[in-house]
Amino acid sequence: xxxxxxxxxxxILFCIENIFAEETKPKxxxxxxxxxxxxxFVRENQRSKTNALLNTQYKNWQAGIEKRGETPLGSLxxxxxxxxxxxxHRYKPIPGFYILRDEKYYSAFQNPRLGLIPQxxxxxxxxxxxxxxxxxxxxxxxGISEHKPSLYLKSPEDIFAYTYSPETKIxxxxxxxxxxxIHPKSEGEFTVSSQAMGKRENYYGYMNLSAFFPKKGxxxxxxxxxxxxxxxxxxxxxxxxxxxxxxxxxxxxxxxxYDRIEAFKNTSDKKEERVIGVxxxxxxxxxxxxxxxxxxYQKLPAVINEKNPELNTLALGISYEYRLKTTExxxxxxxxxxxxxxxxLKWTVRPIPDWKLEISSILQKDSNQFRSxxxxxxxxxxxxxxxxxxxxxxxxxxxxxxxVFNVSGSRRINGAGEIYFANIQFKQEF
Amino acid sequence: MRFRFLCLYFFWxxxxxxxxxxxNLLIDHYSFLNPSMGFGFEKENRNNQKVFAWYHTSKxxxxxxxxxxxxxxxxxxxxxxxxxxxxxxxxxLQKESGELVAFNPGIRLYFFSLYGNFLSxxxxxxxxSLGFHLxxxxxxxxxxxxxxxxxxxxxxxxxxxxxxxxxxxxxAKEISSxxxxxxxxxxxxxxxxxxxxxxxxxxxxESREDINSIFISKIFQENKESLFQKEINPYIDETDLxxxxxxxxxxxxxxxxxxxxxxxxxxxxxxxxxxxxxxxxRISRASKSKxxxxxxxxxxxxxxxxxxxxxxxxxxxxxx
Numbered sequence: 236x237x238x239x240x241x242x243x244x245x246x247i248l249f250c251i252e253n254i255f256a257e258e259t260k261p262k263x264x265x266x267x268x269x270x271x272x273x274x275x276f277v278r279e280n281q282r283s284k285t286n287a288l289l290n291t292q293y294k295n296w297q298a299g300i301e302k303r304g305e306t307p308l309g310s311l312x313x314x315x316x317x318x319x320x321x322x323x324h325r326y327k328p329i330p331g332f333y334i335l336r337d338e339k340y341y342s343a344f345q346n347p348r349l350g351l352i353p354q355x356x357x358x359x360x361x362x363x364x365x366x367x368x369x370x371x372x373x374x375x376x377x378g379i380s381e382h383k384p385s386l387y388l389k390s391p392e393d394i395f396a397y398t399y400s401p402e403t404k405i406x407x408x409x410x411x412x413x414x415x416x417i418h419p420k421s422e423g424e425f426t427v428s429s430q431a432m433g434k435r436e437n438y439y440g441y442m443n444l445s446a447f448f449p450k451k452g453x454x455x456x457x458x459x460x461x462x463x464x465x466x467x468x469x470x471x472x473x474x475x476x477x478x479x480x481x482x483x484x485x486x487x488x489x490x491x492x493y494d495r496i497e498a499f500k501n502t503s504d505k506k507e508e509r510v511i512g513v514x515x516x517x518x519x520x521x522x523x524x525x526x527x528x529x530x531x532y533q534k535l536p537a538v539i540n541e542k543n544p545e546l547n548t549l550a551l552g553i554s555y556e557y558r559l560k561t562t563e564x565x566x567x568x569x570x571x572x573x574x575x576x577x578x579x580l581k582w583t584v585r586p587i588p589d590w591k592l593e594i595s596s597i598l599q600k601d602s603n604q605f606r607s608x609x610x611x612x613x614x615x616x617x618x619x620x621x622x623x624x625x626x627x628x629x630x631x632x633x634x635x636x637x638x639v640f641n642v643s644g645s646r647r648i649n650g651a652g653e654i655y656f657a658n659i660q661f662k663q664e665f
Numbered sequence: 666m667r668f669r670f671l672c673l674y675f676f677w678x679x680x681x682x683x684x685x686x687x688x689n690l691l692i693d694h695y696s697f698l699n700p701s702m703g704f705g706f707e708k709e710n711r712n713n714q715k716v717f718a719w720y721h722t723s724k725x726x727x728x729x730x731x732x733x734x735x736x737x738x739x740x741x742x743x744x745x746x747x748x749x750x751x752x753x754x755x756x757x758l759q760k761e762s763g764e765l766v767a768f769n770p771g772i773r774l775y776f777f778s779l780y781g782n783f784l785s786x787x788x789x790x791x792x793x794s795l796g797f798h799l800x801x802x803x804x805x806x807x808x809x810x811x812x813x814x815x816x817x818x819x820x821x822x823x824x825x826x827x828x829x830x831x832x833x834x835x836x837a838k839e840i841s842s843x844x845x846x847x848x849x850x851x852x853x854x855x856x857x858x859x860x861x862x863x864x865x866x867x868x869x870x871e872s873r874e875d876i877n878s879i880f881i882s883k884i885f886q887e888n889k890e891s892l893f894q895k896e897i898n899p900y901i902d903e904t905d906l907x908x909x910x911x912x913x914x915x916x917x918x919x920x921x922x923x924x925x926x927x928x929x930x931x932x933x934x935x936x937x938x939x940x941x942x943x944x945x946x947r948i949s950r951a952s953k954s955k956x957x958x959x960x961x962x963x964x965x966x967x968x969x970x971x972x973x974x975x976x977x978x979x980x981x982x983x984x985x
Contacts, residue, residue, distance in 0.1 A: 449900040453830065488853070492899045494826040496853050511868060513834035513851045515824040517805055519896055527824060529834045529849045531868030547869045549847050551836055558899035572847045 329396035331409035343639035439463035523557030703882025
């Protein structure tokens with residue numbers, strides 16, 4: 236009886252909202268993605284996958300039909316000032332990548348200014364109140380809460396979100412505050428970006444904190460990530476870290492970009508690896524800077540014995556770097572005391588507004604004793620510094636308002652094979 | 666394996682602490698290179714700790730040509746371990762402590778500096794540092810030392826950059842008759858007015874554990890002579906700054922306030938408003954200068970200010 240009363244009130248409010256809604260034309264978005272992944276460990280029939288979505292928005296409604304691989308799926312969303320409701324495989328009221336994500340697919344269009352394609356989800360249903368302000372509600376979803384509903388809480392402007400599933404005891408937390416200024420005229424910009432998911436004793440996620448003072452030329456970054464059974468980098472098929480359970484801390488303080496002090500610590504079940512270093516320009520000008528760098532590497536096995544000794548080495552690097560606002564270039568060579576060698580290339584450029592091209596590459600000797608630092612592009616705009624032992628790795632990413640293209644390739648050490656990955660995504664609004 | 670480790674330990678103990686700290690203090694931080702004073706603490710492990718203090722002074726001989734003198738006092742304590750592998754007591758611990766003074770005279774000419782490096786306890790030790798002051802906050806140093814008595818040599822390259830934050834990098838190659846070893850150090854500092862706090866880290870090498878040190882100093886005078894005048898901030902495009910500046914100037918011109926004209930007020934004009942004579946004289950005198958008049962108005966009562974403004978407005982209308 237009570238349920239029918241609530242349902243009636245709910246439907247009345249739906250109708251009232253729709254009567255008073257402004258007269259607008261429906262908006263259609265066509266989105267498609269194709270992905271290819273090749274590795275000796277992947278079967279031929281699992282190498283490629285596709286996804287196509289037709290999304291429509293009309294007044295307070297949003298609906299989408301899609302073909303994810305060979306499976307047809309549908310999703311529906313209703314949102315007004317008082318209620319939120321969604322069901323299907325695409326829509327959710329909270330920000331964040333990890334909650335209920337379909338691990339085989341991802342959407343690269345995550346910039347609200349250029350148009351957003353919701354992340355592919357597992358089957359779920361969401362019901363909430365006051366979706367525009369501080370809001371809360373319940374949801375059920377595959378793998379997290381199939382029998383009992385879970386709870387969610389969200390702040391305005393998608394800065395904070397939290398969910399908890401009493402059934403599986405899984406928590407999810409998302410924090411996203413980018414380029415925040417304490418006062419509109421103050422110089423400092425602060426960013427807090429974090430996502431974490433899992434049980435208390437067993438979770439994965441990241442936290443990035445940064446402070447940027449452009450006029451002083453100073454930047455401070457502190458980041459932490461924790462991987463758990465490959466959950467963190469699952470959308471990166473070519474996982475360069477090579478291990479599925481590790482956590483890392485990274486601190487970087489830079490002055491005028493070229494002068495940097497950095498400390499990195501990576502801990503896994505088998506060992507702890509530490510890197511501490513300084514990069515400084517010797518000559519700098521409008522055409523870039525000639526820099527030298529020194530790093531200390533340390534590898535501490537969990538059990539130190541004759542087969543697994545504690546290893547230390549020092550490295551000397553030389554690089555040419557260029558930076559002007561968001562345009563960046565770096566070519567760096569490093570030689571270590573133990574004869575390890577390394578070459579790195581990084582290039583980021585915005586040739587035309589709203590287009591961004593990023594290239595990143597690393598080459599190492601097969602016989603290197605220590606893994607090297609490398610920037611792993613993670614979900615969305617996040618970049619995590621990782622340690623990789625790949626003999627060679629190359630990544631290219633082209634981002635625009637309607638096209639995102641990702642290509643990467645890497646070679647494992649000791650001839651253990653090569654990995655190629657390509658993903659192209661497009662969207663067209665009409 | 667154990668025996669080898671012990672040998673290494675013993676070798677490390679025999680390396681002169683003084684040599685190492687003397688170089689570090691000379692070229693590893695800005696505050697050491699400018700007239701300053703400070704003190705610090707360095708720790709390798711429980712058995713090897715040092716306390717040090719320095720005083721650095723300079724005298725101008727000619728314009729852009731300075732003589733510098735840095736004195737460093739160091740006190741250390743350590744526990745040496747002497748091994749007796751095939752005896753009942755396999756090793757013996759021996760406590761050792763001592764003091765020494767490092768004497769670093771130098772000259773600075775325009776954007777070059779040259780320092781000598783001598784130790785009170787070890788007369789055969791000689792060090793030489795050549796500095797290039799590339800930018801106001803960036804210097805590059807080349808360092809060479811030799812100790813004929815111990816038959817050791819060392820080359821080092823060091824870069825110091827910035828003040829708040831300030832970072833330092835030093836890479837050194839030590840050559841002895843027994844082996845060649847690379848070492849390095851990094852430092853991080855923060856400056857508040859003339860006070861500098863810094864931490865320094867020397868990563869572990871084959872012959873020693875990692876070393877951390879902290880120091881605090883007060884800088885008396887900073888040298889601003891540099892080969893190149895300015896470092897470019899890569900986060901900001903200067904053409905954007907020019908545009909911003911032009912925009913600000915244009916806005917300032919657009920919304921410029923008309924300057925207030927102050928007319929001289931005669932005594933009789935003030936007395937007409939029944940202003941007391943003493944105050945009227947002060948106002949009349951002050952009205953000859955705009956600044957004095959405005960200062961005086963701040964001290965007067967609102968009623969008097971209103972009367973003065975009325976007189977000024979009437980004069981303004983009359984002159985228009």
